[in-house]
Amino acid sequence: MFRSMLAPLRRRLLQVAVARRGSVVPDVTTLGRFPDSSTYPLRRDGVHPVPLLAETREREPVTRLTRVLGMDVWLVTGYDEARGVLADGAAWSNDMRHLLGNRKRTAAEGIGGLGMTDPPDHTRLRGLLTPEFTKRRLQRLQVQIESVVADALDDVERRGPVVDLVPHFGFAVPFQVICDLLGMPDHDRDAFHELGIARFDLSQGGAGVFGAATESREFLIEAVARQRTEPGEGLIGALIRDHGEEFDDVELGGLVDGVFLGGYETSASMLSMGVYLLLQNPDAWQTLRTGEPAEIDAIVEELLRLLCPVQVAFPRFARNDVELGGHSVAKGDVVIVSLSGANRDPSFVPDPDMFSIRGERGGHLAFGHGLHRCVGAELARMEIRTALTALARRFPDLRLAPGVEPTFRELSVVHSLDALPVQLAHEDAVVGA
Template identity: 45%
Template sequence: MTAEVNFTLPLLRDGVSPAYELSALRTEAPVARLELPEGMNVDAWLVTRYDDAKAVLGDHQRFSNDFTKLTEAGELTELMNQDPGGLGLLDPPDHTRLRKIVTPEFTMRRLRRLEPLIERIIRERLDALEAAGPGADLVELYAVPIPALVICELLGVPYEDRDEFTDHSADRFNFTGDIGDSLGEIGESLKYLRGLVAKIRKEPNDGLIGQIIAEHGDEIDDIELAGLADGILTGGHETTASMIALAAHHLMRDPAHVTAIREADEKQAQEIIDELLRFMTVVQVGFPRLAKEDVEIGGQPIKAGQLVLVSLAAANRDDALTPDADTFQIGRGSTSHLAFGYGIHRCVGAELGRMELKVALPELFRRFPGLSHAGDPDDVDYRFFSIVFGLESLPVSW
């Protein structure tokens, strides 16, 4: 008999770890039937094993990210009616064309020009944290502002608009309420960005949106460009903010971990960051895939037209990826984890996120070597039922 689980299961955590039931599924029912919310009229499956996850994420021939192919799928169809754009909901050749436009801006050679900016922003946020203390909310004063400032600068978004886009970014990932609320946040974000793109097309700046317009002109229309910007804003801000806060929370629980990140050279820091990315896997599930034909994953037949969701958090805790995967190990080194996805839809901004984390975490503990939880570390305010796992707040002292 095929196991059936509720759609909330891949969004549940036990502390920072995925819910125990996900580990059990990985062994007993690695491809389980997923019960979707009322109003989403489509059969769905949840994948929890690492090898199966890679097979799904890496196969754009048999799996589609384009939900315009769905019929009578309730609110999934409503999402596509908003024309959200972005790379995550496109298939080749449209995905190939747009990724080719945006990828050059995220090569390491281009990104290196942002290093002085990132370092300056982090110094300023450390100063703000120090001025507020001793004792402050690390999420509010450090984790959230750093990626917000970097992304605003990168895209050419006015920083005074940051509250608007960060609110939309956080709320769209939250499934504690009606799914229609999340769809509404997507619509509001796209409305703002389409207006911003139209404004920059008339009054160019040197941000990424302005550079794409200057280099590609009418090859990309305002709706497509707003979709790309939306993906970069929401993906590059919310995920990095969550990683900074969760990583600090986890490292503070062990003085040896604090010493390791504080004393790490660049290579060692990158390896610690990579292990944190794998262990936390803040993006809990990948973009849903739609089977384009009858397929078999992990021995489970899946029919054409059915959805497949990959639990990235469960896959990254699979011993098939790395031994003793349920533990955090400073000396583990880098692994082929799925925190940024896999295949043609792997996060285009992955290296930018790594750059921010590689500076933000070591410098935090160098400035505040005695940084600690201001309260009980077992009683922090986690963000539950969210596609992007994180912390609502993190009171710290020094």
């Protein structure tokens, strides 16, 4: 109890010291809850960003959001400005190790992987994964993904006539796919299942996020270490066989951690929210069942643009003083790119808050852009396309369960539904049956 009373005081003293002297190394992992006034880029009204995000973008596409640990935090909401920041690795760094304070840390508490690493380390690590995630290479997974989806839909049907699709479809499909891809044994899957959501939940501030990140990295570092002596058939085993002498367990564990995060939580969010949106757009639902591949691809891209579950990109840090959107950004300042805001910029697409499968709506930033664009983008598209078309064809009369409201996450980097009760067919059903 005494330690919990001291924690807020310690954080405040650190902030004061940084502001006055600039000599104390800031520690982002000690941050408590983020100020409510600065969290609106991560809040939504159902699937839509809160109106304040659009109002901010209309006023100025780059704005000062808050100040924390002695640094200004800038928010980018304009599409052109967002693409510019994401593409410019010379002006902006993703490496945030300078914000980890002076405390000695375990290897799992460090920050690395692809999202928070700059070249040359980023180039070296990404080079391991890129060959595994090309469109051609991923085609070998199509039959396996279809099998995973079919098993999940069989389970959904058994649980009907009313079922919550979030755990039994949204999460079930990508979790099984990514575990198969990585080659994680069944006993590891059960232990790892609950760690994903906590990685993006900001309700407990930086401490909660970094604590969950440490747990999952520890788990995967240990998984790599176990496979050193007997590599499995999945990606972990392949990386060990092909590059085990070049990379240690910590590096490979961090890389695998990034693959898991990118291939699980975000796809789960897209599937759940995608169903929710499609059930309100009967034409698109019908197209999933009977449309041509190009028409189905257009639906997937529009869902990605509009829903954009990853609300903000990894933070960028100014390498030097720089002008951005008419503002002077100081060296070391933080820039947060709102992917959901940029995807709904009227200068990018007309009627940006409308779901439309007519006309050209490509070029979205749901997977990021530039050097740090999601390496698993094609795998995500395969999963979304395969799972949603199979759901629509198996349950053409699917509808939201009457009398039960879907519930959404309150504050998370990856937005999603917490529950999506649906009725599988037209006949009356009792919720919970």
